Amino acid sequence: MWAEITVSAAKVAVIAGTVLTLVAVMEWVERRGAAFIQDRLGPNRVGPFGLFQPIVDAVKLLFKEDLTPANVSRGLYLLAPMISVSVALLTFIVIPFGAGKDVTVFGVPLGGVEVAPDLGVGVLFLLAIGSLGVYGIVLAGWSSNNKYSLLGGLRSSAQLISYELSMTLAVLGVLLATGSLRLDDVVARQGGQFWFGVVPQWNVVPQIVGCIVFVVAVFAETNRLPFDLAEAETELVAGYHVEYSSMKFAAFLMSEYMNMVTASALIVTLFFGGWTFPGMSRFSGWPLLALSLVAFGIKLAFFLWLFVWVRWSLPRFRYDQLMRLGWKGLLPLATLNLVWVGVAMAMGWIR
Amino acid sequence: MMGTAVFYLVAVVGVVSAIAAVSHKNPVVNVLSLVVTLFCIAVSYALLGAEFLAAAQILVYAGAILVLFLFVVMLLGAPEEPPAGERRPFQRAAGLALAGITAAGGVAVLAGIRAAGPAGAAQGTADALGRLLTGPYLFAFEFISVLLLAAMVGALMLVKRKH
Amino acid sequence: MIAQYIPVVLAFAFAALVAVAMVGLTAFLGRGRLGRSRTRDTFESGMPLLDSSRKRVSVRFFVVAMVFIVFDVEVAFLFPWAVSARGLLAEGNSTVLLDGLVFLVLLAVGYAYLWREGAFDWSRRGNES
Amino acid sequence: MTVPISHFVTFAAVLFAIGAAGVLLRRSGISILLGIELMLNAANLALVAFGRQHGQLDAQVFVFFVMAVAAAEVAVGLALLVAIFRKQRSIDVDRLNVMRW
Secondary structure (H helix, E strand, O other): OHHHHHHHHHHHHHHHHHHHHHHHHHHHHHHHHHHHHOOOOOOOOOOHHHOOHHHHHHHHHHHOOOOOOOOOOHHHHHHHHHHHHHHHHHHHHHOOOOOOOOOEEOOEEOOOOOOOOOOOOOHHHHHHHHOOHHHHHHHHHHHOOOHHHHHHHHHHHHHHHHHHHHHHHHHHHHHHHHOOOOHHHHHHHHOOOEEOOOEEOOOOOOOHHHHHHHHHHHHHHOOOOOOOOOOOHHHHOOHHHOOOOHHHHHHHHHHHHHHHHHHHHHHHHHHOOOOOOOOHHHOOHHHHHHHHHHHHHHHHHHHHHHHHHHHOOOOOOOHHHHHHHHHHHHHHHHHHHHHHHHHHHHHOOOO | OHHHHHHHHHHHHHHHHHHHHHHOOOHHHHHHHHHHHHHHHHHHHHHOOOHHHHHHHHHHHHHHHHHHHHHHHHHOOOOOOOOOOOOOHHHHHHHHHHHHHHHHHHHHHHHHHOOOOOOOOOOOOHHHHHHHHOOOOHHHHHHHHHHHHHHHHHHHHHHOOOO | OHHHHHHHHHHHHHHHHHHHHHHHHHHHHOOOOOOOHHHHOOOOOOOOOOOOOOOOOOOHHHHHHHHHHHHHHHHHHHHHHHHHHHHHHHOOOOOHHHHHHHHHHHHHHHHHHHHHHOOOOOOOOOOOO | OOOOHHHHHHHHHHHHHHHHHHHHHOOEHHHHHHHHHHHHHHHHHHHHHHHHHOOOOHHHHHHHHHHHHHHHHHHHHHHHHHHHHHHHOOOEHHHOOOOOO
16 A cells, blocks of 8 residues: 555656656757747857756746735635646646556556556546646636736637637547547557558557647647737737746746646657557567657657747737637537547448 | 545535635635535545546536636626625525525435445446446437537527627 | 545645645745835736726627537537447447437537537627627 | 445535525525536535445436536526626626516
8 A cells, every 4th residue: 555655656756757857848948949940049058058047047936026916816816826737737647658567666566657547537537637727827817907817818718628629529539449548548559560561550540630630729728829829929918927927927837838748748649659669569577668768758859849849930820710720620620530430440440 | 544534625625615605705716616616526426436427527517617607707897796785684594594404404314324335336437337328328318419509509699699 | 446546646735735835935935025016016018007907808708618618518428438439339239339420410510500600700790798 | 435425425415505505695696506506516426426325327327417407507597697797787686576678
């Protein structure tokens, strides 16, 4: 009992610590990447290639004057960033980052590099908790008692709930093909086998439409450009977090980056085979675990870079365009994908 | 024993936030307190072995229905409770009495079932529920779609501005 | 089976800890210099605050949220179906996919109605409050 | 699990009574709808608890249907409130005593 709890706690600490480190790295990648795309240098003073910039930023934000504006609803104003961070920290506990079903630590089965491998509701936990993220935004907007904040918060929450449907429907396509809510099973079904001997049996091949819908929807869910209507500096100054400063502001920023990591990991897991890699049947135990982490890391890095790449390449949507894309474009496409998976299963094309 | 501790914690938090949900003056606080209560109920579902229902509770109730409530509160500019002017005192007393009777009735019912303990251990997994939904409850499953369609049409007609 | 929730409880505790730590640390480390009234004003692009910011907002947000909860419930009903369909198909229940299809068609009827009524057209006149 | 089923049902009964008190005592339409939601959820919890007692899953399917019905109820109920607010500039249910306007 206590051994299991210790292993679980260690997994929470290690995985959450890794994600939080990734957040810092991503902040650096984002700024250097932006500079690279815009043909300038970016942060390059602190440490080699400016690598320590995120640390300096964090320290600066920690020591900033802790302002609470005069007219806010104090309790809700403090609660909002806490909700955002908590939700972001909870969503990745069901994602399998690596193999390790056959590995034991101090006699306790590790159960994979995943915080909650036995959770029966699997990806549904992620979707359910993720849907609570709306509260952080809408409360930040409302409690700030600022017109920009209110509009930004409402816009953003309407955007989140609009794209949540398409995202969930795209996930349903994968679940229908898998027959399980657990992401472990989703990964297991995609690994090891090949079509025509070369194409790995990733879900992206039969469900390319679902994959595209999902990627677009998570871009909107993470409030990233081209969907960062909530911030829209040119019209709403900074949207729902305009009244936030110091670490409270950083909380929103960090949850955005954590959501980005979770979203990328989810894309990899659902559509790109998760931690599986060619030739993995030759390994087992710790070597398999290490190699699977590398494989996952490479795939994850690609999608994280995609987030940065898209951000500095595409202009922002107008709000009516955003709503039109979500409701009239993605939603029918996601439904069609679901129907297609059903038909393919009935015909025996997907086994 | 961990489950026991969690249940009593959740029960206390749930009741306290439920009281806040119906009694606080600020409607935003009302809605948020109800979110907490519904979350506590979801944990109770999980403890009762209804894991899918627990997730669905958070997804549907906390993640959707109460967001709509919050939007309406903001849509109406967070209206405060109107001052208790015209309402007669006996109405308030009658309301409290009715609530009391309800509680007493609940407890009275409880006295009858106290003897039995946890019997079956049927797990409410998504798979098990899906088999019931597409089996004996197929008609209701399809009909839910019609019900929601009707609700959607009705609600849209109500809020539409006529020109 | 309760054991499956141990990591979840731990994760909740950890998330709450981090959230409180972030807000608490900045309150602790960033003390001092508080109370200069101008810096605590609501930001309105440098203008002095003219009126309350708790405005009533457009009813279109309500329409979006309303449509969302209806579809969200329908999607929630699709989860058990999707998860059990594969197993049922393997057991020889050939109509299970048809059940889901009928459900989706009924959903599509509602969707078509909303489209025609302009519930998805953000900028169309007649929808706003 | 060592918590007796009756404790779950007690929890449900208390929540139901609180919800009922909210519906009966509050005058703002939003609070009344919130109270109804609370009552529905309390009933759901009792249903799940009893279903557990009998080792059956049918109760959980019922609860699932109740959730859908609650969603429909909320959508229409809140739409009504919005419509009423437009006419009356108030959501005080005590002032809803005209048959037409």
